[in-house]
Amino acid sequence: MSTEVTVVEVGPRDGLQNEDVIVATDDKIELISRSVAAGARRIEAVSFSHPRLVPQMADAEAVMAGVPRGKGVSYIGLVLNRRGLDRAMAAEVDEVNVVVVATDTFSKRNQNVTTGEMLDAWEKIAADTPAGVRKSVTIAAAFGCPFEGETPPERVAEIARRAAATGADEIALADTIGVGVPGQVRDLTRRVRAAAPGVPLRFHFHNTRNTGYANALTAVEEGVTVLDASAGGFGGCPFAPAATGNIATEDLLYALHRSGHVTGLDEDAVAATGAWLGGVLAKPVPGLRGRAGGFPARTERDS
Ligand code: MG
Numbered sequence: 001m002s003t004e005v006t007v008v009e010v011g012p013r014d015g016l017q018n019e020d021v022i023v024a025t026d027d028k029i030e031l032i033s034r035s036v037a038a039g040a041r042r043i044e045a046v047s048f049s050h051p052r053l054v055p056q057m058a059d060a061e062a063v064m065a066g067v068p069r070g071k072g073v074s075y076i077g078l079v080l081n082r083r084g085l086d087r088a089m090a091a092e093v094d095e096v097n098v099v100v101v102a103t104d105t106f107s108k109r110n111q112n113v114t115t116g117e118m119l120d121a122w123e124k125i126a127a128d129t130p131a132g133v134r135k136s137v138t139i140a141a142a143f144g145c146p147f148e149g150e151t152p153p154e155r156v157a158e159i160a161r162r163a164a165a166t167g168a169d170e171i172a173l174a175d176t177i178g179v180g181v182p183g184q185v186r187d188l189t190r191r192v193r194a195a196a197p198g199v200p201l202r203f204h205f206h207n208t209r210n211t212g213y214a215n216a217l218t219a220v221e222e223g224v225t226v227l228d229a230s231a232g233g234f235g236g237c238p239f240a241p242a243a244t245g246n247i248a249t250e251d252l253l254y255a256l257h258r259s260g261h262v263t264g265l266d267e268d269a270v271a272a273t274g275a276w277l278g279g280v281l282a283k284p285v286p287g288l289r290g291r292a293g294g295f296p297a298r299t300e301r302d303s
């Protein structure tokens with residue numbers, strides 16, 4: 001069955017956030033512009049966290065001032081409090097996303113609040129978000145926690161229930177440390193659908209243990225139509241230091257397109273972006289599609 005899948009390009013925010021080298025504002029804008037040109041229509045562009053806590057995102061306003069507008073692209077900004085929301089609205093993002101970590105230990109280390117306190121913060125942000133601005137909740141560490149081990153799926157479902165009851169337009173389940181497997185994808189999809197009926201689901205996978213793409217394809221089999229991915233596969237997690245990053249957009253596109261699904265994105269263009277970003281970061285590209293090329297090989301007739 002052919003499904004129309006929206007691939008959310010998270011490279012500009014999630015891909016870059018944990019890089020030690022501060023990426024120039026112009027390079028961030030180029031990454032976003034390349035993604036738009038390749039067909040991306042939802043882009044996680046920036047975070048409005050405090051610049052002292054997340055120095056890589058200190059230029060969020062300058063980035064948003066330089067992104068291409070008017071091409072039907074929806075730009076997502078991360079916010080974690082009222083101040084962040086105000087900055088996001090002033091910078092004219094199209095969507096706000098709030099991250100709620102599913103386990104208390106990880107949540108305290110990451111955001112200095114418990115899961116319940118972050119849900120309270122989300123509720124305030126949701127109430128203050130102007131109508132017409134999509135607001136979503138990402139449930140981080142939904143598949144496992146570096147400190148507590150297994151994340152109870154009932155707990156993930158309960159967070160989803162509260163997010164839905166307080167106005168989430170979308171719920172994303174993130175495998176932040178890359179421990180998930182397809183059976184978990186199926187289980188969580190069903191539980192969260194039951195807990196938050198009618199709220200669209202999005203998944204965010206890492207390829208830490210080489211299960212990221214299998215998980216993504218499983219989500220699509222379960223009827224999920226929105227997936228996060230990062231050009232080149234950059235973007236690790238500071239709490240999983242040896243981990244590789246997000247699934248690579250170009251590799252995900254290859255798997256989706258060859259399975260008959262439709263994304264509207266140009267695989268070759270995204271692969272070129274991944275290679276370019278590797279140059280900017282002076283790092284090898286985790287994604288493989290750029291190195292291997294597409295299949296079947298393109299002929300003159302195709303181009
Ligand atoms: Mg990530």
